[in-house]
Amino acid sequence: xxxxxxxxxxxxxxxxxxxxxxxxxxxxxxxxxxxxxxxxxxxxxxxxxxxxxxxxxxxxxxxxxxxxxxxxxxxxxxxxxxxxxxxxxxxxxxxxxxxxxxxxxxxxxxxxxxxxxxxxxxxxxxxxxxxxxxxxxxxxxxxxxxxxxxxxxxxxxxxxxxxxxxxxxxxxxxxxxxxxxxxxxxxxxxxxxxxxxxxxxxxxxxxxxxxxxxxxxxxxxxxxxxxxxxxxxxxxxxxxxxxxxxxxxxxxxxxxxxxxxxxxxxxxxxxxxxxxxxxxxxxxxxxxxxxxxxxxxxxxxxxxxxxxxxxxxxxxxxxxxxxxxxxxxxxxxxxxxxxxxxxxxxxxxxxxxxxxxxxxxxxxxxxxxxxxxxxxxxxxxxxxxxxxxxxxxxxxxxxxxxxxxxxxxxxxxxxxxxxxxxxxxxxxxxxxxxxxxxxxxxxxxxxxxxxxxxxxxxxxxxxxxxxxxxxxxxxxxxxxxxxxxxxxxxxxxxxx
Amino acid sequence: xxxxxxxxxxxxxxxxxxxxxxxxxxxxxxxxxxxxxxxxxxxxxxxxxxxxxxxxxxxxxxxxxxxxxxxxxxxxxxxxxxxxxxxxxxxxxxxxxxxxxxxxxxxxxxxxxxxxxxxxxxxxxxxxxxxx
Numbered sequence: 108x109x110x111x112x113x114x115x116x117x118x119x120x121x122x123x124x125x126x127x128x129x130x131x132x133x134x135x136x137x138x139x140x141x142x143x144x145x146x147x148x149x150x151x152x153x154x155x156x157x158x159x160x161x162x163x164x165x166x167x168x169x170x171x172x173x174x175x176x177x178x179x180x181x182x183x184x185x186x187x188x189x190x191x192x193x194x195x196x197x198x199x200x201x202x203x204x205x206x207x208x209x210x211x212x213x214x215x216x217x218x219x220x221x222x223x224x225x226x227x228x229x230x231x232x233x234x235x236x237x238x239x240x241x242x243x244x245x246x247x248x249x250x251x252x253x254x255x256x257x258x259x260x261x262x263x264x265x266x267x268x269x270x271x272x273x274x275x276x277x278x279x280x281x282x283x284x285x286x287x288x289x290x291x292x293x294x295x296x297x298x299x300x301x302x303x304x305x306x307x308x309x310x311x312x313x314x315x316x317x318x319x320x321x322x323x324x325x326x327x328x329x330x331x332x333x334x335x336x337x338x339x340x341x342x343x344x345x346x347x348x349x350x351x352x353x354x355x356x357x358x359x360x361x362x363x364x365x366x367x368x369x370x371x372x373x374x375x376x377x378x379x380x381x382x383x384x385x386x387x388x389x390x391x392x393x394x395x396x397x398x399x400x401x402x403x404x405x406x407x408x409x410x411x412x413x414x415x416x417x418x419x420x421x422x423x424x425x426x427x428x429x430x431x432x433x434x435x436x437x438x439x440x441x442x443x444x445x446x447x448x449x450x451x452x453x454x455x456x457x458x459x460x461x462x463x464x465x466x467x468x469x470x471x472x473x474x475x476x477x478x479x480x481x482x483x484x485x486x487x488x489x490x491x492x493x494x495x496x497x498x499x500x501x502x503x504x505x506x507x508x509x510x511x512x513x514x515x516x517x518x519x520x521x522x523x524x525x526x527x528x529x530x531x532x533x534x535x536x537x538x539x540x541x542x543x544x545x546x547x548x549x550x551x552x553x554x555x556x557x558x559x560x561x562x563x564x565x566x567x568x569x570x571x572x573x574x575x576x577x578x579x580x581x582x583x584x585x586x587x588x589x590x591x592x593x594x595x596x597x598x599x600x601x602x603x
Numbered sequence: 604x605x606x607x608x609x610x611x612x613x614x615x616x617x618x619x620x621x622x623x624x625x626x627x628x629x630x631x632x633x634x635x636x637x638x639x640x641x642x643x644x645x646x647x648x649x650x651x652x653x654x655x656x657x658x659x660x661x662x663x664x665x666x667x668x669x670x671x672x673x674x675x676x677x678x679x680x681x682x683x684x685x686x687x688x689x690x691x692x693x694x695x696x697x698x699x700x701x702x703x704x705x706x707x708x709x710x711x712x713x714x715x716x717x718x719x720x721x722x723x724x725x726x727x728x729x730x731x732x733x734x735x
Contacts, residue, residue: 389614392717393614393616393617393620396616396617396620396717396719396720397616397619397620399719400620400624400720405624405627405720406623406624406627407627409623409627412623415619416619416620419615419616419619423616
C-alpha cells in the first residue's frame with residue numbers, strides 16, 4: 108500500500124529537481140516547490156505534506172534548520188535531504204534529526220524513484236497508524252462520555268439502585284439508595300452486603316440468589332420493606348437476578364422506590380373508612396335496638412318510654428342523613444377539580460341571611476343574637492361554601508349554648524382580611540378538646556354534650572373550606588363559659 | 604330486696620334501652636354517663652353489679668375507673684364487668700386473667716358489646732341471682 112496522490116513539497120533553489128520528479132513520479136501527485144528555506148518552513152508547517160525534499164544548501168538558511176523546523180511541527184514528516192556535496196557526517200546528522208533519507212545530486216533515477224515509492228509506502232503506514240490511533244481515541248472518548256452520561260442518569264434517578272454479585276458483595280449503588288435504606292454510612296464497593304443492608308433486603312437478595320442457583324431462570328421479587336417503622340420510611344424493593352451470557356447467575360439488581368407517602372395515604376384512608384363505618388354503625392345499632400324493644404313489647408305497656416324510643420330513633424336517623432351529607436361534602440372537598448362558582452360575596456349580607464335561617468332554633472332555646480356587622484366587605488368565594496362555614500359556626504353556637512344564652516356575631520375588616528367572629532355563652536371546651544376540635548369525627552364527650560347530636564365532621568369540613576380560600580380559623584374557649592370562633596378570609600381590596 | 608345494677612356508659616341510647624328493661628325485670632338500676640358520675644353513684648348507690656364502659660372521656664376511662672373501684676371498701680360486694688365494643692372493633696381481646704388485669708384493674712368479667720337486652724338480663728341473672 109502506498110499513497111497514490113501525494114502532496115510533495117520541494118524546498119530547493121534548483122528548479123531542475125522539480126522537473127525531474129514531475130517527469131519520473133507521474134502527474135497524479137501534486138508537487139509544489141519553493142526556493143527559499145524560510146518560505147519552505149512556512150509552507151511546510153502550515154499544512155502537512157506527504158514528502159518533503161529539502162536541499163542542504165539554500166540561499167537563506169541551512170537545510171538542517173528547515174528539517175528541524177518542519178519536524179518540530181510535523182513529528183512524522185518524511186523528509187528527504189538533498190546535497191550537492193554529500194558527506195557521511197551530514198548524512199548521519201540529518202538522519203539523527205529524523206530525516207528519512209539523504210541523497211546526493213544529481214539524481215540517479217534508478218535509485219531515486221524506488222526510494223520515493225518506499226517513502227510513499229512508509230507514509231501510507233504512518234497515516235494508517237495515525238488513523239487507527241485516532242479512531243481508538245475517539246471510541247474511548249465516546250465510551251467515556253457514554254459512561255458518564257449513564258452514571259449521571261443513574262445518580263439522578265429518584266429510585267435507589269443496588270447491584271450485588273453472587274458473593275453477596277456490593278458492587279454498585281447510587282446515592283438515592285443510601286437515603287432509601289436510611290444510612291449515613293458510605294458503602295465501600297466490594298464490601299459484604301451483610302454489613303450495610305437492612306435485614307429484610309438481605310433476605311430478599313439471598314432468596315433470589317438461591318432460587319437462581321437452584322432453579323436457573325427466575326423472576327423478580329417485589330416486596331414492601333418498612334425501613335423506618337411504623338410508616339416513616341417504606342420502600343418497594345424490586346429485586347431481580349442478573350444472568351450472564353451462558354445463563355449463569357452473576358448477581359442481583361435491586362431497585363428501591365419510596366412509597367412512604369402512598370402508604371400513609373392508604374393508612375389514613377382506611378382509618379377514615381373505619382371511622383365512617385363505626386359512625387354509621389353506632390346510630391343504626393341504636394335504632395335497631397329501639398325498634399326491637401318496641402316490637403318485642405319488651406317494656407309491656409310503657410308507652411311513654413316507647414315514645415322516647417321512637418323520638419330518639421328519629422333523631423338518630425336525621426343525624427345519619429346529616430352524616431352522609433357531610434361525608435359527601437368531605438369527599439367533594441378532597442377530590443381534586445372541585446368546581447367553584449367564585450363570585451364577589453358581601454360577607455355581612457350572607458351572615459344576616461344565615462342567621463335568619465336559625466331564628467326558630469334560637470327562639471326555641473331562647474337564645475338572643477347580637478349582630479355587629481360592617482357592610483361593604485367582600486371576599487371572592489363560592490357563596491354556598493361560605494354559607495356552609497357560617498351555618499356550621501352558628502349552629503354550633505346554638506347547639507352548645509346554654510338555655511337563654513347569647514351569641515355575638517361580628518364582621519370587621521382586619522388588614523387584608525375579613526374577620527368574622529362568632530361568640531357563644533355555651534359549655535366551652537377543655538384544652539384537650541380544643542386541640543382535637545378539627546379532627547374528623549372528634550366530638551367532645553361530657554355530660555353537657557351527651558344529648559347533642561352531631562356528625563363530628565362539621566368543623567373538619569369548615570376547616571377544609573377555610574383552608575381552600577387561604578384563610579384561617581382560631582378558637583378561644585373556656586370550659587363552662589363559652590367559645591369564640593374567628594374566621595379570617597382574604598378580603599377583596601378596592602379595585603380587585 | 605332487689606339487686607342493684609349500675610350502668611356506667613357514655614352511650615345515651617344504650618342506657619335508654621337497658622335501664623328500663625332491667626328495671627322492668629325487677630332490678631334497681633342507676634346510670635352514669637361518665638367516670639365522675641360513676642364514682643359518685645358507686646359510693647351512694649352501692650350496686651351489686653357494675654357495668655363499666657371502657658372508652659368514655661378517654662380511651663382508658665373504664666380501666667382507670669375500675670382501678671379506683673378496686674380501692675373502695677364497697678368493691679367486695681360488687682361484681683364488676685368491663686363492657687366495651689373496643690375488642691370487637693380492634694380485634695383486641697381482653698382477659699381478666701393477666702397479672703396486670705388482676706392487680707390493677709381487677710374486673711370480674713369482660714362483656715363485649717353489642718349484647719341484646721335479653722342476653723344482658725340473662726347474664727345478670729346468672730351472675731347475681733344464683734350466687735345468692
